[in-house]
Amino acid sequence: MIEQFPALIVVTPLIFAFLVTMAGLWNRKLCFPLVLIALSASVVFAGGMLAVVISGDKPIHYYLGGWAPPWGIEYVIDHLNALILVSVAVISLLVAVYAQKTLEQEIHESKLPQFYTLFLLQITGLFGITATGDMFNLYVLLEIASFSAYAIIAMGERGADFAAFRYVLFGTIGACAYLLGTGYLYIITGSLNMADLTPLLPHLFYSKALLVGFAFLIVGIGIKMGIFPLHIWLPDAYTLAPSAVSALLAPLFTKVGAYVIIRIMFTVFDPSFAIKLYPVTDVLGWLAAIGILFACVMALAQSDFKRMLCYVIVAEMGYILIGLASANRFGLTGAILHIVNDMFMMACLFTVAGAIFYQTGTRNIYQFRYLHRTMPIISALFIVGALSVVGIPPLCGFFSKWYLILGAIQAKQWGLVVVMLLSSLLMAILFFRVIEIVYFAPPTDQRHAHHKHGKTGIVMDNVPLSMVIPMVLIGIGIILLGIFSGVIIKHVIAFAIPSM
């Protein structure tokens, strides 16, 4: 049974996506339970595969349609993508539960079946990108994920259609670049299977065609994952999308992109290609450094909470690239750990943004004044997410940052070390600015200063439990990922890192 899981994890949400459409024609109430069934099953599949990979210590191979590779499409689950699959599955399930109530407010009821269909297709794409061992299949699934993302973002508020259109333009350029890159690889090697490419490529390392192909691949994925300076589509698209969509896409899509980069740079290509032969990692490192500082400053300038978080994502992607730029065990450990941690942190913060919008109808930070009085639980969750991004132990954000810093020190990339430390201070300013408003609301003028010293009771959040519970679980996840980071590294990440 377990050997079917790599296919099942992709096929289940795909089939359910169609079921949801059908069911929606008959009775809209059926859509949500179907989504839950599909995603719960995915969590089981992903968890099962991770358990098998850890215990068996060797990857699971699955040949689609029984066609043997390199001709057929192969799905390979090793330590690295099993970990990513589990995180994607868990976050998407939690976000789906969370989504239900926000959709009542933000999406017209008649559009719900379409929404859930796109939601599942989106997740299908993400699972597929992560599970596949085939370069072209990855492209197909990337486009499934992207197209459903374009459509689902366009369902957002006023202006979302325009943002989505911009995303379509950028995303299509990215997809073309990736496809061209794959084409180059196919022309010079005649293969599309990743495992098959690995031994073929080193003979061609000095080929200009290979270099161009590699560049196309990196730029293509770079656009999809929002690496600075290819991130321009990101803030608009994720800000204007419905809350549930940004809570799903913002944590997952960009991180899955980061996974693909790691896969291509360190598994498909020999690590020495991007590290020694061409200074790819160095360039990415410096781009990341500039990008982090740029994103932090841009984030500081925002008054829209969600838009601020979007720039935080750009900065967080920079951290992952810094891990790659260090190009040693510590750096890669930090990068992979950060992919997982950042999924949880961003899910936490974006769901918080959605919940605040749900209750108060605003995303403007300056209207969050004294929010903790009316939304104590959500505010506390915000603190957890924010402190984790700032890097306060024992929250998970600290530990990935710690390994990233160790990596940068070991690589003697002092500039990157400084950028990491500086950016955590900028993040602190960024988030404490909001914390100050939410908890301590600076009085606008002195006359009102003593006014609020009166005893005002705290009112519990007016957000439904079906939103609060997944959010609390994500918050607990942030703490547990931090405390048990050693376990994750020891049993999973340590095996996921290629030897260098």
Place this chain on the structure above:
Amino acid sequence: MEIVHSATPLVALIASLLGAVLILLAGAKRPNLREFWTMAAAVTQFSLIYSMLPHIMQGKIVVFTIIELYQGISLQLTVDSFGMLFALLASFLWIIVSVYSIGYMRTLNEHAQTRYFFCFAMALFGAIGVAMAGNVLTLYMFYEILTIATFPLVIHKETTEALRAGRKYLAYLLTGAAFVLFSMGLTYYLTGSLDFIAGGFVAGSGSQDLLRLLFVAFIIGFGSKAAIMPLHEWLPSAMVAPTPVSALLHAVAVVKAGVFCCLRVILYIFGPELLMNLGLWILLACFVSITIIVANLIALTQDNLKKRLAFSTINNLSIIILGAALLSPDGIRGAMLHISFHGFMKITLFMCAGAIYVATRKENISEMGGIGRQMPFTMAAFAIGAAGLTGIPPVCGFISKWYLCLGTLEAGQIIFLFVIIASALLDAAYFFPVIYNAFFKKTAGKTPRIKEAPVLLVAPLIVTTAFSILFCMFPDAFLHFFSLATRSVQTIMGVL
């Protein structure tokens, strides 16, 4: 050295964390239950820590590994004699200040009391964690928790001034933390370990210049919390916090955590021998000497009583670091003793300032003429505490300063002896006018009647005063500070 594996350190830590959660659950609707949890957590924590004292006195250390991280790092609690000293001090004074806090907050009918007590318990969680941390990573974790937990206490009043102070506080301390993070990473890169070892462990792991850089980064990092000039700016501003916060956190837990960390760096990461070779101790000693003198000179000019006390705190923190920087056994012993003794005396003075504020709403020294006749107990306690800080027997400040002076002689650095003596004179110069003002200044009109602050405020400060005198007569009484300091010195110097 014999190692005892026991979960007691963890349970003691959890006591304040659990207390914090229970305080939050009790909430503003059940204030008595809430305050009960504060007291219960404080007493439980202290008794658990005290229960480990016999092990330490027998020369063992208590170790508990919370969880393994990666390649030689773990979250680990280790209680050695030096950590024990700080943990005892902080947890014992927490009990006393909790009583005082309850009186203070209720008399003034302050807002957001639940948040206040919650953050107080969290701050103690951080401080005790710092005391018990067995390696730099664990130390850093609790150090950050302490920083964050204190932030809401600093801006408790939520006025523009308080918010500004809070921002300044975070700016200094988080920047400091970034330096610590960097030095921690560098230490791990150089040695592959982060565990504290009495006498240091980084020797020989890198070039001399790299180690110098490491030391400077560490001291800038932790020095921000220890308020070494020019990193001291946040401390006087933070005096905008309610007085019990200033008393426990800005005289004992937070700033002493900074000093404690500095001493950990000097004695347990670098070690006296290496620092002597690197020649960095003289640089540090000069910096803190300047701080000692300048802080005292500034204190002379302050009219606000709490601000004056704040500068006195800056001065004393640097005296402690000076003692350790001299790298002589008696200097280190004096430094460690001063951590605890200064805590008792300074907390008395702060609690006096708070009691005066509650009883009369006066904050400035110039307004306090004749207040000694109105509040005789409070001002007597103030006089004793001030005398102790000046180094006059029979108050415990004399003992620690005596060893600090011996330490300068032992190190053969007579110039620093003059620094300590000059600072004692300056102490006298800014404390005695307060006392003179309070007792002897003629007040217009008839003599005011005795009107002390409520008993919940006066009793704690009398208790700490009594302890200040007790520790001079019997430095090893009850909490065994003297033995703990001596034992620490012996392990660091390798005698034991």
